[in-house]
Amino acid sequence: MPGHILxxxxxxxxxxxxxxxxxxxxxxxxxxxxxKGLVNGDREQCYDVIDFDEVTxxxxxxxxxxxxxxxxxxxxxxxxxxxxLSAINICRSLERIGDHAxxxxxxxxxxxxxxxxEEVRLIDPLYLETEKIVSASLTAYSDVDEKAxxxxxxMDRQVDKIHKSLSKTLSHxxxxxxxxxxxxxxxxxxxRSLERIGDLAANIAEDVVFITSAEDIRHS
Amino acid sequence: MxxxxxxxxxxxxxxxxxxxxxxxxxxxxxxxxxxxTNTLRNISLEIPKxxxxxxxxxxxxxxxTLLRCLNRMxxxxxxxxxxxxxxxxxxxDINASDVDAxxxxxxxxxxxxxxxxxxKSIYENVAYGLRVQGIKNKSILDQAVEESxxxxxxxxxxxxxxxxxxxxxxGGQQQxxxxxxxxxxxxxxxxxxxxxxxxDPIATARIEELIAELxxxxxxxxxxxxxxxxxxxxxxxxxxxxxxxxxxxxTQVIFGNPSKKQTEDYVSGRFG
Numbered sequence: 001m002p003g004h005i006l007x008x009x010x011x012x013x014x015x016x017x018x019x020x021x022x023x024x025x026x027x028x029x030x031x032x033x034x035x036k037g038l039v040n041g042d043r044e045q046c047y048d049v050i051d052f053d054e055v056t057x058x059x060x061x062x063x064x065x066x067x068x069x070x071x072x073x074x075x076x077x078x079x080x081x082x083x084x085l086s087a088i089n090i091c092r093s094l095e096r097i098g099d100h101a102x103x104x105x106x107x108x109x110x111x112x113x114x115x116x117x118e119e120v121r122l123i124d125p126l127y128l129e130t131e132k133i134v135s136a137s138l139t140a141y142s143d144v145d146e147k148a149x150x151x152x153x154x155m156d157r158q159v160d161k162i163h164k165s166l167s168k169t170l171s172h173x174x175x176x177x178x179x180x181x182x183x184x185x186x187x188x189x190x191x192r193s194l195e196r197i198g199d200l201a202a203n204i205a206e207d208v209v210f211i212t213s214a215e216d217i218r219h220s
Numbered sequence: 221m222x223x224x225x226x227x228x229x230x231x232x233x234x235x236x237x238x239x240x241x242x243x244x245x246x247x248x249x250x251x252x253x254x255x256x257t258n259t260l261r262n263i264s265l266e267i268p269k270x271x272x273x274x275x276x277x278x279x280x281x282x283x284x285t286l287l288r289c290l291n292r293m294x295x296x297x298x299x300x301x302x303x304x305x306x307x308x309x310x311x312x313d314i315n316a317s318d319v320d321a322x323x324x325x326x327x328x329x330x331x332x333x334x335x336x337x338x339x340k341s342i343y344e345n346v347a348y349g350l351r352v353q354g355i356k357n358k359s360i361l362d363q364a365v366e367e368s369x370x371x372x373x374x375x376x377x378x379x380x381x382x383x384x385x386x387x388x389x390x391g392g393q394q395q396x397x398x399x400x401x402x403x404x405x406x407x408x409x410x411x412x413x414x415x416x417x418x419x420d421p422i423a424t425a426r427i428e429e430l431i432a433e434l435x436x437x438x439x440x441x442x443x444x445x446x447x448x449x450x451x452x453x454x455x456x457x458x459x460x461x462x463x464x465x466x467x468x469x470x471t472q473v474i475f476g477n478p479s480k481k482q483t484e485d486y487v488s489g490r491f492g
Binding site: 001002003004005006009074075076077078079080081214 | 447448451475476477478481484485487488489490491
């Protein structure tokens, strides 16, 4: 597609996308640090994730400002309008992913404080699948790739499947033993956060489909 | 002509939006130089009754030319000629030899880019078309003038100075007066050629509000360079480029998700 007559318009749209990608990279890193902190028993890493939330919140505000500025100055239509609306939507999803990363970090801190339990290793497959869908959604957004977006949405099924199985396993463990109940519950909550992150990543992928095809496939 | 293009009495028969086509343009090509070059090429579109249809496109794309074809304003250009195709309005080929252009314009009124009231009183401006039609009865004229000024949202501003010169009105008021003058003869179709381009934002907003109200009674075709205006006032939008109709669809589609790349490039400001 050729550039706009107003070069500023292209520059601002490009900067908006860059901001979303930067925010995406930040929340992905936050997720990784939170899980590494848990698995390695590193409370410092957990604190870093909690502190980083301020950055994520500031990025969300910045993207809102950039989007509003483009709406005000350039009156975007068609795919440009969808791009701006989606950027604002996506940053909302990313902010919530960031919040879940913080929740994971806080729960991890509690687990570490109480003494690491071997069940934290059970989180790994769920985390890997969740990380995969977030990365896939952001890549689809970066590449403006509808097919990749649809593929990312499908990946959420696998996240849900692993989460369901893990929740069942952890519930049985709680039922079978009186030890480490609080930590096991915290692992269940961490799994729940990862599952929600998968949903939010799927929402991002839905926005990618909206940008490319103008189809609103939410709730379908 | 009168038999096939009956004047609709708007007071008795409100012009309700339907799916009915009021203007049918079929494979129209038009030339300003006796057919050597076609300014419009093979245009086909159906304009629905009771809706607002916007023509958009870059300068020189032919949108104003097409608008002027709809009430044969181009007859005033000696070398202008419809080279192929037809324009049917209410089922009548308006370029047929037995159709009188003056009669056609009673049914298809026009509002121009630059407001152009006559150097007469406000009252006489609105009554002009009716007087040309031979109406002399003062009470009929009074009623028509008031009704037209009401519909053009000007009555409350001018009712106490109807005999003042129209040229003393503000630009926005003069344009609304021109709209009142156009609708006084109760056309079925009102053509508007960039009616707000010479107006400030407040006067523009009043004209846009007026278009929404007039839509209840008239079919409106508007040429505009202001795409935000097209999105606000029109139901359907036609995009023209280099004398061709590129895309014609609901306005929401043209500005939300056009099917043609050229349309998307134009409406999103990638060329102009």
